[in-house]
Amino acid sequence: MIQLQNVTFAYPSHIQQPVLSHLSLNLRLDICTGLIGRNGTGKTTFGLLLMGLLQPVDGNIYLNGKNLKDSPLHQIGSQIGYLFQNPRQQLFADTIIDELLFPFTLQQTDSCEVRKRADRLLTLFQLDQNRNTNPLSLSTGEQKRLVLAALMMNDPDYLILDEPTNGLDQESRGILGNLITERIMMEKGLLLISHDQPFVNQHCHSVLSMNEKNVREVACAT
Amino acid sequence: MNICASELNFTFPGKRTSLLRDVNFTWKQGQVVVLQGKNGVGKSTLTRIICKALPDDYETCISGCLCLDCVQADHLSADQPAAHESRDEAKKAESARVNLLTIGRRQSAQYISALFPDPDLQILTPDTESELAFGLEQQGIPVNRMNDMINEIISELSLKPLRYRNPRLCSGGEKQLILFAAILLMNRPFLILDEALAMIDNSRIDKVKEMIARHKRASAGLLLIDHQGRFDDIADEVWSLKEGHLTLQSRCQMRELK
Amino acid sequence: MQLDPRAKMLPVCLMTSLAIIRNSTFELFVILILALSLAFLVRASLAKVFFKLRHLLSTFLGIFIVQLIFNRSGEALLTAGNRVIVTDSGLENGLGFVLRMMIILLCGTVLATSSSQDTVNSLVQLKLPYTLAFMVITAISFIPLMGREVSHTLVSLQLRGINLKKIPARQKVRAFTYLFFPVIMQTLDKAQELSIALDLRGFRSGFKRTSRIKLRLRYTDWLVMALSVLLFIMALWV
Numbered sequence: 226m227i228q229l230q231n232v233t234f235a236y237p238s239h240i241q242q243p244v245l246s247h248l249s250l251n252l253r254l255d256i257c258t259g260l261i262g263r264n265g266t267g268k269t270t271f272g273l274l275l276m277g278l279l280q281p282v283d284g285n286i287y288l289n290g291k292n293l294k295d296s297p298l299h300q301i302g303s304q305i306g307y308l309f310q311n312p313r314q315q316l317f318a319d320t321i322i323d324e325l326l327f328p329f330t331l332q333q334t335d336s337c338e339v340r341k342r343a344d345r346l347l348t349l350f351q352l353d354q355n356r357n358t359n360p361l362s363l364s365t366g367e368q369k370r371l372v373l374a375a376l377m378m379n380d381p382d383y384l385i386l387d388e389p390t391n392g393l394d395q396e397s398r399g400i401l402g403n404l405i406t407e408r409i410m411m412e413k414g415l416l417l418i419s420h421d422q423p424f425v426n427q428h429c430h431s432v433l434s435m436n437e438k439n440v441r442e443v444a445c446a447t
Numbered sequence: 448m449n450i451c452a453s454e455l456n457f458t459f460p461g462k463r464t465s466l467l468r469d470v471n472f473t474w475k476q477g478q479v480v481v482l483q484g485k486n487g488v489g490k491s492t493l494t495r496i497i498c499k500a501l502p503d504d505y506e507t508c509i510s511g512c513l514c515l516d517c518v519q520a521d522h523l524s525a526d527q528p529a530a531h532e533s534r535d536e537a538k539k540a541e542s543a544r545v546n547l548l549t550i551g552r553r554q555s556a557q558y559i560s561a562l563f564p565d566p567d568l569q570i571l572t573p574d575t576e577s578e579l580a581f582g583l584e585q586q587g588i589p590v591n592r593m594n595d596m597i598n599e600i601i602s603e604l605s606l607k608p609l610r611y612r613n614p615r616l617c618s619g620g621e622k623q624l625i626l627f628a629a630i631l632l633m634n635r636p637f638l639i640l641d642e643a644l645a646m647i648d649n650s651r652i653d654k655v656k657e658m659i660a661r662h663k664r665a666s667a668g669l670l671l672i673d674h675q676g677r678f679d680d681i682a683d684e685v686w687s688l689k690e691g692h693l694t695l696q697s698r699c700q701m702r703e704l705k
Numbered sequence: 706m707q708l709d710p711r712a713k714m715l716p717v718c719l720m721t722s723l724a725i726i727r728n729s730t731f732e733l734f735v736i737l738i739l740a741l742s743l744a745f746l747v748r749a750s751l752a753k754v755f756f757k758l759r760h761l762l763s764t765f766l767g768i769f770i771v772q773l774i775f776n777r778s779g780e781a782l783l784t785a786g787n788r789v790i791v792t793d794s795g796l797e798n799g800l801g802f803v804l805r806m807m808i809i810l811l812c813g814t815v816l817a818t819s820s821s822q823d824t825v826n827s828l829v830q831l832k833l834p835y836t837l838a839f840m841v842i843t844a845i846s847f848i849p850l851m852g853r854e855v856s857h858t859l860v861s862l863q864l865r866g867i868n869l870k871k872i873p874a875r876q877k878v879r880a881f882t883y884l885f886f887p888v889i890m891q892t893l894d895k896a897q898e899l900s901i902a903l904d905l906r907g908f909r910s911g912f913k914r915t916s917r918i919k920l921r922l923r924y925t926d927w928l929v930m931a932l933s934v935l936l937f938i939m940a941l942w943v
Contacts, residue, residue, distance in 0.1 A: 263648045264620030265609075278860065303866030310619055310646075311565060313891065315861050317883040327883060328865045331876050361890060362459075365564060365642075366486030379866045388619065391645045392564060394485045394674055420620070420648040421675060500901045552904045553911075560905050568898035571843075571906065577822045580917045585907035587915050594917070633907060 227252040227275060227305075227383065232284035234274055244270050247284070248440055250433075254382060254414040257405050259425040261443075262435030268418045269310070271435065272385045275416070277301050289382070305383045306376030310391065312368040313361070315375070321347070321363075322356040325375050339378075346374040350400060365392040370400065377404075384408065385416045390424050402428055448517055448558070448636055450474045450497065450547070450668070455511035457492060460504075466492055468691035470511070476636055477666040479659065479681055481673065484688035490672050491563075493688065494641045497670070498561040499552040509548060515558055517543035560635040562643035566622035570614045575606065575625050578614050582633035600628045604654060620646040624655075631658060637668045645673065656681055708747050710819040710827035712926035716743055716933035717812040723940055724808045730797055732940075733804040739936070740811040746929075749814045758810065765803050772799035821846055826918050835914055843899075850895070854888050 228251050235243035244267035252258055252275075262268050273279045274286065277293040286293045288304060309315055318324040325343040329335040347353040350370040360371055369389065376384065390398055405415055405428045419425050425432060434443040455470040466489040474480055474497075484490045495501045496509055547555055563569065572578045576597065583593045601607055604624060609617060614625050623646050630638065644655060659669060660681055671678045679685070685696045720743075724736050744751060755762065772795055779794030816824070821842045828838035862884060863869060872880050903909075922930075 263650055264624065264646070265618040267618075269618060276864065297868070298860065298863035299866055299868040302864035307864060309861070311567070313565075313887075313894075314857060315865075317858075317862065317865075317887050319886065328867045331867060331872055331880055331883070333873055333876065361894075364487035364491065375865065388646060390674070392486070392642055392674065397486055398674075420646070422649060498905065500905065502897060552901070553909060556905050556907060557910060560907075563898075563902075565898075568895055569902040571899075571903065572822055573820050574822060577917070582906045584914050584917060585910050585912060587912035590915055590917055590919075593915065629906070 226254055226289065228287040230285050230287070232274070232281045232286060234270065234279065234281045236270075242437075243282070245274075245281075245440065246438070249284075250440070250442075252383070252414060252416060253431075255409065255412045256430040257409055257415045257417060257428055259429030259432040260416060260418045260435060260440075261420060261422070261425055261432060264420075266435045266437055268435055269387055271440070272307065272387050272416065272418055275385060276305060276307050303379045304381055305385060306373075306379065306381040308369065308372055308376065308384070308386045308389055310387045312365065312372045315372045316360045316368065319359055320357045321352055321360055321371060324360055324371060325378050328378070342378060343374075346377050349404075350374045366394060366397045369393060370397060373401075373404065381413070383414050383416070385418070387418045388420075389417065390419060390421045398424065448476045448515065448668075450559070450637060451512075451514050451516060452497075453512045455496070455513055456509070457489070457496060458508050460508055465691055467496075467688075467693075470691075470693045472686065472693060472695060474637070474668055474670065476668045477663055478683045479663050479669045479671065479678070480684045480686055481671050481678055481682040482686045482688065483672075488688050489691065490688055491641055493693075494561065494639045494670060494672065497547070498559045498639050499547065499550075499555045500561060500563070506548075513547045515545040515547055515555075517545065556635075558635060559637040559639065560630055560633055561639035561641065562623075562626055562630050564642040564645065566619065566626055566643075566646075567615070569626055570622065573613050573615070574611055575609045575614050575617075576611065578625055579629050579632060582629060586633070596632055600632060603658070604628050604651070618646075620648055623647055624651065627655065631662060634665075635667070637670075638662070639670045641672045642674070644671075644677075645675070652677055706746055706748070706925060708929060709920055709922050709926040710816075710824045711831065711920070712922065712929045713743075713747065713815050713819065714827070715930045717815055719933050719937040721809060721812055723937065724805050727940070728801065730800045730804065733801055733808070737804050737808050737811070740808050740815070743929075744811050744815050747815055747818045749811075749818050751811075751814065754810075754814050754817075765806050769799040769803050772802060823918070823920065826916060827920050829916065830920055836909055839908075847892075847896070851888070851892055854891055855884070858884055858887050 230249050232245055232248045233243055234245045235241075260268050260271060270279065274281060275293075277286075277296065277298065280294065288296065288301065293301065316324060318327050322343065325346065326335065326339065329339050344353070347356060350373060352367065352371055352374065360368060363371065369392065373386075373389075386401075389401055393401065402424075405417075408415060409430075417425060417429055432443050433440050451473045453471050455467060456465055457467040458465040470493065482490050482494070492501070497513065501509075545558075547559075570578060571581055579597045579600065580593060583596065588596070601610060604627075606625065606628060609621055609625065614622055617625065623644055627640070627644060627647075644652070647655060656678065659671075659678070663669060663681075671682070683698050685698075687694050687696070716739075720736055720740055724733060727733060727736070773791055774795070776792060776795030776798055777789070779792040779797075781789040781791070782793050782796060783789075783791040819827075825835075825838050825842050828842075829835050859869075867880075869880070
């Protein structure tokens, strides 16, 4: 569970206009939470806070009971997967298969089991036809699927998807939808940052709405 | 003015199968076209061929014909009496035809402008106002008129809070909105928006649509790609790209199907 | 105080050329004081800049020490037994180097206080071709972009669950390729896309460009410029 306790955040340049003020909420691991709001209200900022990439001005964020401030980035990264708006920022390797495997080969934790998982994920995300292509030559939608597959290699407890449907066609949306359902069944949570209302309504069990002043829960479908 | 393509082919270097095969279309001024297709089917490549935004070394991968007709062909034959239809006229019509595949990007940008999905790569200046002014300054628009145009579009899209901010530090949707405003101001006859409005939220999309419709009435041609299908209702034509082939449907046909 | 970019460029040019012409430590020190006061005048955020460049500053210190130890000409200042450790010309050369570098750094910070847009406009008003001015300024603003790209990539690498400190030595080189491959690719990509975006927005389209912002020199600008020319002439005289 991710717990926010009395979190306040403001950018140093706009210290008078906090993006979040005294926010306390829990993000459950067994449901898919949606985060909606108008452009510029700080949805992405919220996601970056949860990853420990931005530090709250006041208050604390706990990930599975541990304060985010005390966790190194790689530890947070292996527990929470974050899909950035621009997938190109998250692609490192020169082939699709290496993109999934290189964290393991680098740390020499590569094993048969890891390779099997990579194969399974490539099939799941329908990327297994040409696994030696350069990720940068893929289209945006395919790149997003690849990053998702790479994030799933760590089997994270939580996934934060920032505008995931952006640039995805109906079919890729379907794949993403399947992933969400599958994860919920495994009791692993997601945060869906999006303004794609139909997609959020379809997949989220709880929706948070963000405006200039605060975050509040708007709906809770069963 | 029309943009016509006939038998347009494109193959990535080192690949055996073509991405685009014998693509034919006519894109008229005053027409809103929505381009549909799955991920990776070549929509972006097609739009980049049209506005010449492919890297230079891909030029040789394109074959076929892509032209800009400055004189409407049917207009010529219908309105000119047969007696006047001399060889000179034919020559004139020929000279008014610009081959988009041979002219440079800077030249083609006089007719066609475009926005692409990633706003970060397209922001040129450190404040919103200069960003809006950039294209106008290049065209040599007088300063007074430029200021009026900028003020108008800022109030129309309610960009006032962003006016003096650095667009690079705005959120994704705001960046796209600023770029949209900047490209509309340039007032080119043809405009391509390749997923360039995808992050704009629903509260502003109606305003954006209204401005697109107005732009169209001012006889501009627009080509939109949007996976959320948010612009289907204002489209005059829907083109769908599948396995390298482009099929065209006019709006009337779409209605009949329904 | 807000100064016109041109009112910053003139004193900066004069100070840097003086710093190259003049050799004595005292004169360089005076120029440093002048540069510092100019930086304070335009409210440059010195602390931030020096924090960012702290590694560069330690390099300066290293060069200073090397000069101090290995310069053998001149009279001995510090001796240990019969061995000369520090000579006066070594000290002078070392100090000269550090002072010059500091002056150049300060001048750069002063110029950086104007927005890139204003700098382009002022260069154009100085009759420099617009395309050249724009491209030079854009190229300069690309450098910090690359630095940001490196730190972004580092962060996203760690978010993949990679503990950079625990990578075995044999794999370190490979880890670097995963850091620099995306950075280089993305920088090239950005440059390409930027040039496309520029063309599509009508850059160099052949029209006579109009400029929305017309910078005007105010009294303070004139004052600063006059003062710097006066000081420059005096410095040449002395």
